[in-house]
Amino acid sequence: MTSNQLDLIGDSHLKSLVVSAKEAASWIKNGMTLGLSGFTRAGDAKAVPFALVDRAKSESLKVNIYTGASLGSNVDKAMAEAGMVHKRIPFQADSIMRKKINDGQMLFVDQHLSHMAESIRANVLNKIDYAIVEAISISDDGLIIPTTSIGNSSIFVEKADRIIIELNTAQPRELKGVHDIYEPGEHGERKPIFLTRVEDRIGKTGIPYDINRVAGIVFTHQEDSPSTIAPPDNETALMANHLLSFLRQEVAAGRLTKKLAPLQSGIGTVANAVLYGLMNSEFTDLEIYSEVLQDAVFDLLDTGKVRFASGCSITLSEAKMKKVYSSFQLYKDRIVLRPQEISNHPEIIRRLGLIAINTALEADIYGNVNSTHVRGTHMMNGIGGSGDFARNARLAIFVTKSIAKNGHVSSIVPFVSHVDHTEHDVDVLVTEYGYADLRGLSPIERVHLIVENCAHPMYRKPLRDYFNEAVMNGGHTPHILEKALSWHVHYEKNGTMVQSQNLAKTK
């Protein structure tokens, strides 16, 4: 390391703790629990995990991995391939890790992102042996300055037995000052969280830490993985337009103004398209209170459409990363990064009255949403923050393309194969065909809107047929239980949900 690098460490005792990633990884014992920084491919610990992966190739090593959300830099992939993860909490989005989870080779707890810090604080989960968190520097006044995400890093640092800091010199130092670390404290002693506007800073600019628990400092020089979010296509652009039509209806009804309300949007292509849809809209002076600040958010900041954006991580494409960090002074006073416990906190979500936009895998004719399980059994990524937001937001909007697998899968089904968001929490459903505003409607009233506005035309008649048959049996939420999951079963057997009228009738 160079003396320039050592300048990133304020304290002289800490300077003596600089080690290699390999050495730091050697301290970790089989069966331990690690708390890694990282949230949606941003700000992940990069070096020590890979050194652990190396170790796992030649020895029996299994650890529990707690994170903010998904990790980038192929960390999740490499750890999964190495078979070194016993249990992962609370989210992942890697194809190899997903396969290991679904094959029963590793355990996964799919937890609301705002709940994890509470679980750790309450000693419900395993004690964390090592927090391994990425930082841009360690300040003289005793704070670890995180990089491009905060996630659960502050609670990991607070509660872990030992702390390893990865000082990543490739991460932009301009980020210093963007973070706002707030700790709600123990139950029974809590005060209100004094955050009443998206831009409010309520905490410290870095993570307080106990110097005696710092085990080592590792220097790294590696940029975050670029985001993999696809640009809008025809269908996602249509969905964005329908969503804007809905928001216009809300303005026309006097329920919103052109400034809308603080926006949360899940990660992914559709959410990105929605944000881009705002670009050329009449909406203005927008505010973001979300998890991930992705490309579109910075474009919206550029054009002035968005006045302020609060998030938990910054996850950008390669080109956008270069642009943003080479002119970071344009953004620095207009963004803030918070721990995921605060970005997703029910108290704040309810108080600010967010408009929450999240992605569904499938929805049923009554408005129940599956966000996580392919055909009810196989984990995709996890519920993430969608439950934190949907339950507590002013408006809980779910978006999905009406079909998948070239039309062989309908995203609107008689009965969802797994429920992450109940009928009580789904206000508006949007597909490329239109939107269904479900607020204030009984289950039977919702069916027509969902089927006729949101389902793909090829699946509308079968959905109507199902409902018309079900309603003969009576009930507040009519179903034919023998057939409720028959579309999924048909897909499993035949590779398609399309079935002849006969097949549909016989079961």
Next chain:
Amino acid sequence: MTSNQLDLIGDSHLKSLVVSAKEAASWIKNGMTLGLSGFTRAGDAKAVPFALVDRAKSESLKVNIYTGASLGSNVDKAMAEAGMVHKRIPFQADSIMRKKINDGQMLFVDQHLSHMAESIRANVLNKIDYAIVEAISISDDGLIIPTTSIGNSSIFVEKADRIIIELNTAQPRELKGVHDIYEPGEHGERKPIFLTRVEDRIGKTGIPYDINRVAGIVFTHQEDSPSTIAPPDNETALMANHLLSFLRQEVAAGRLTKKLAPLQSGIGTVANAVLYGLMNSEFTDLEIYSEVLQDAVFDLLDTGKVRFASGCSITLSEAKMKKVYSSFQLYKDRIVLRPQEISNHPEIIRRLGLIAINTALEADIYGNVNSTHVRGTHMMNGIGGSGDFARNARLAIFVTKSIAKNGHVSSIVPFVSHVDHTEHDVDVLVTEYGYADLRGLSPIERVHLIVENCAHPMYRKPLRDYFNEAVMNGGHTPHILEKALSWHVHYEKNGTMVQSQNLAKTK
């Protein structure tokens, strides 16, 4: 009316508005929306609804009925029988109304109890034409003093075009001072809610109102319906014991003290049994932050086990009602009644770190809970506040007897027929056989605990068989979709979930 009665009305203009229930009911037009006071049989408007029922016998009259929760005094029954309800929100618990809902003769929106005031404030639901709220008096300083519940009365009075007040001289005047009415205000202008201890008073002792919108005042003299909660039986007592064992484990692990944490318990026999279970326990200095203050809460106040109880209504048996109100000075400074938006507010629930105890109809082997729909289709009562509490509490506990219908129904099933509480929100499941602590466990890890600790012994092998077959198909949450709902289907066809091994294996 007597001059004594008129003393209950401070303002002389208001005194001129006294009318009969029949006259007040005559103002209500077909198609209107009414906001009625009342929460779990307490504090319901009693006279005007019955006068409306009389009208509905001889003319075509349909109205939307918004309430706090369920009404007593046979109001729900009479309105349902008269066929005068077009749409009901957000909860009901009457057998006749339930039948009408399930027969498709009236619409019902099953809404989180804390969400209704938000829906009204945001003009998402119909404009309320008349708020009809029960009161013990109207104070000189411009407040309507409610009776035994608050429910949604304050938001109804704030937002309704016109207000009708039922002054019920049979309700105990001693209640004055017990209410704490707080209005969070519009989104975008909200401050934190400064409630950090269960006993904090943050609002007014009555409901502020616009005198120009008061249409009429009706005198009534009728006590609340007594509660219908059965005393603990063997099984509910066992469940209470298991729940206490779980709480003891938490104390032993250092996660709770003997003061536990503020308790919420749903209405009903099991919750009541759990509260009685605390009576002879070592737990002490308890606090209640709940919806309904039922018999057991006052017994616990009597013995000093509970130091303070916050609720939204007081719902008592006949004997307890007499006792409590004849010695109300013993309780007055140790209870507070709040609007249901505050008793169930996510901000407060999360801040205080509640232990939430609610009832499940059925749960599946992975911990998803159905609280509302019998066999997935027929509405029982509604989700009530259970979603407000379970999502945001420190501990979300669900209780259910392991079987129903003399053993022909297992409350633990392979796949719940409706989901109100997802696997993400269910911490602990309790039956008369034991408890399953599901925190920090992956779906597959939960199965063994739920089946072996909670299911009825007669259903354990079939549940194991289902899981063992399902797990062969892989997946994070293994299922055999063809058989997932087969237990419910079997019950529908044969009146029992008990099936021969052969039946279970075929189809």
